[in-house]
Amino acid sequence: MTTRQKTLPTSHVVRYCSELIRLDTTVGRRPERAAAEYVAERLAAAGMEPLMLEGAPGRTNVVARMAGREPQLPPLLVHAHLDVVPADPAGWTVHPFSGEVADGYVWGRGAVDMKDMVAMILDVVTTMHAAGRAPRRDVVLAFVADEEDGGTHGAGWLIEHHRDLFADCDVAIGEVGGFSVATPTGSLYLLETAQKGAFTLELTANGLAGHGSMLNERNAVKALARTVSAIAEHPFPLRLTPTTQEFLDQLGEAFGLSGTADDPERALDAIGEVGRIVGATLRHTATPVALCAGGAPNVVPSQAHARIDCRSVPGHEEEFLDELRRLIPPEVTSSVVPRGGGHENGLDDGLAATISAALLAEDPTARLVPFCMSSATDARHFSRLGIRCFGFVPLRLPPGGDFVSMFHGTDERVAVDSLAFGTRVLSRFLATY
Incomplete structure (x- = not known):
């Protein structure tokens, strides 16, 4: 890209994402405190009472609870991490902590891993509060430190020292999943239901x-x-788990492939770079x-x-x-x-139907597909509490991009349209689940 058409943020989610990227929270170098304060301020403005909890000086976690319309239902945990991996400006088109908005993208370290989700959550809860709306059930929001270095001061520390904050949660959503994969007839949306x-x-x-x-x-x-x-x-x-077997079956149906379980590597070639993630779980x-x-x-x-x-x-x-x-x-x-430890969760009909409905309202071709994640996220910690953890950061991806390379890669960026899409899907999901 030789020239970039810079634009001003036109929505809250884009502004939130850009401003969060500008707060350098490189793991091991910069503490998460500034980003945690940013998040806490907006949660407080949305009527919540956020707790700021530090596993070490400056390694700040934010936990808040948003009251739902049906408080008798088990709360939903929504978690996202505030830290990012290092980025060398020398290899980037823009400075990795500029948060520049240009050519229809928000650019910078954390744009997809995972300040995009932080921004979407903030947009959803502040918009709900302003409109006098509430989620169906209570939602526990956890914005954590240190995920990129194992969660010692983040999710791992929280479940050891503040597990009461999550004690009544039975389902959680976090990274990685919810993104689209184009097929000849529509889009598959990959929901992470298992991790190695x-x-x-x-x-x-x-x-x-x-x-x-x-x-x-x-x-x-x-x-x-x-x-x-x-x-x-x-x-x-x-070793094909039930999750991976289901993924391969649905992949074969979407692309008109046969024998996907007999030769899964060949089947995964159909989805390009995304196949690298699933391929590493076979x-x-x-x-x-x-x-x-x-x-x-x-x-x-x-x-x-x-x-x-x-x-x-x-x-x-x-x-x-x-x-x-x-x-x-x-x-x-x-x-x-x-x-x-690894985990594999069954996807019950109620949760699957609610996620699918939220996606279909924005993309009539959407089809929800479970998959196993090759690497670990903070789900490894929260699952120790008996919480069923899923990866769901809803993004409809623009054609032609290599989304997988954005994770920890050079020129990390997320499409403005994808952020807007994800915010609408997440809002519907919280309102109905």
Whole structure:
């Protein structure tokens, strides 16, 4: 893009999104306090009494409760994180924290991950309050810190220290899901109903220290390299959960494909980049992310270390661990560092019907499809309370874009029309669920 047509925000949701992006909340560098204050101010103006709760100085979470018309119903939890991943301005068309509105998009870090959802929630609740309307049931709103670094000061901390705020919630919506995928006859809207589990496999190879010029049959670096390679290249078997099976069936129907369960990778090619997300959930994955050994150029170290990022298909965690252990030789020790269990939730008729109706009111071709997420979100924390967690950030995406690359990518941006669409869908959903 050589020139950009800059525009002024024409709606509250666009302004909120732009202003939130300008508040740099890069995880590990900038605290979330300023964004939390921004959110709390607008929630207070919408008649709520927001709580500001800090898991560490400046690592601020905001929790508020919006009263519904039928308070006897279990409350709905709506959660979104305020932090973002780092962004190097050198590679961007615009400054990543400019919040620039141009060419029909809001640009900047967090535009899709996930200050867009924060902005949509703020727009919905402030508009409802101004119109004297209320959601059907009570809605617990949680705007949390630290999701991008595991939620230690955010959702994880909240459920350990303030779980009473969520005790009566039975369903939650958050990231990632709700976005559209174009088909020959309309749009699929992917609803995240499952997530893979995550843990780190720490490996330590033990050997014999010595001079690099000598033969050494107990070389720790060599033993570690063989082990890491064996794990990285291992062909883990296909594991189709009920969620993934349903996704493939509906994908086949929408695109006129047969045998989607027999050759799921081929079927996923039909949906382009989005297929990368679902494709990573067909099997367990074990990805080397760190290696550490030695230092001097002529010394064989006595130990070498590696770290493997492991993602387990929900319901098959023990099988995955057993298979990994079989790949580790006696001279290599291992330990597992849990980072969040996987989960898979059934989509009951009432919830599915309400989400579908909200989508159909804006897109008559909409079709709701469940999918499993390859990575973890704050749902891993809230699900520990027995809450059924779903990924639903409703966005009708413009044609031709690569939405998947926007997550943690360069030139992250969200379409103005998508924000407006999502706000209308979210408003209908809260009013009727």
